[in-house]
Amino acid sequence: MVRLFSYGGTGMVDRIKNRTEWQDWFKRLSWPAASREKAWLERILWEDIFRETIEKEGSIDVKAIADLLMRIKSGEPVEYVTGKSHFFGMIFQVGPAVLIPRPETEELVDWVLTDFPIRPIAVADLGTGSGVIPVVLKKKRPGWNLYGLDVSTEALETARSNARSHHCTIHWIHADLLDPEIAGNFPHLDVVISNPPYISREETNLMSLNTSHEPELALIVNDTDPLLFYRRIVAFAEATGAHTVYLELNEFLTDAYRSWVGNLLGWQAGFRVDMQGKTRMLRLTRGH
DSSP states (O other), rough: EEEEGSSSSOOSSSSEEEHHHHHHHHHHHOOOOHHHHHHHHHHHIIIIIIIIHHHHHOOOEEEHHHHHHHHHHOOOOOHHTTTTTTTTTEEEETTTTOOOHHHHHHHHHHHHHHOOOSSEEEEEEOTTTTHHHHHHHHHHOOOOOOEEEEEEEHHHHHHHHHHHTTTTOOOOEOOOOOOOTTTGSSSSOOOEEOOOOOEEEGGGGGGTTGGSSSSSSHEOOOOOOOTTTHHHHHHHHHTTTTTTTEEEGGGGGGGHHHHHHOOOOTOEEEEEETTTOOOOEEEEEEEO
């Protein structure tokens, strides 16, 4: 076993049978991280993988644990290693075919829920990925009619699985957001939400190691216009009658977004910063 997974003292074990043994093993682990990060990692791995494994099998193979930790050390996101992500107080299945839900997406969902506290509406999430947005909205607003669209069949499989796990009925649509005919797949809508691709091919060298493991299809704009998907989303909203659009933004394109919305006819724009003070959200509204 490599040095990373060795620890001092006696009592080396091949299998771990309970939380106490797991914590003791992990505490002695030579791991290149701050103590707070190490404690977080210990808890996440236990809750999302090893506790269930011990309940089913009675113990954990230490070598199997080491293999998982090597994947994390190489830069693979913890969420992909565990296959789970926590979002809005719920647990969702994730994998390399979908983006890992971010805190700013929780803020965007909360914005929608705050704006529409009571009346039933029809909502479409474009580029739904793991389906966290429509599933959370359906759980919080059971009377809403929810749609999730994605071009990736693998992503939609994950989204469907998440909807089943949370006992939600969502209308899933396999289609390309850039297809000008996709509005025909939807009835009249009230609200459109999207976290579209907004990273240009030239910006990929600025991506973090973790982000580089996520699907390019959901991140990269293969076009000279980084606002390509945003323009398409507004056209889709107009075609389906939607009166409100919520969008996640690239923090480095704020000036481009402001210039764009300044030329939109019939729409009013409201930007919002996230908990880190970055301009990451936009709401577009028109009369209804």
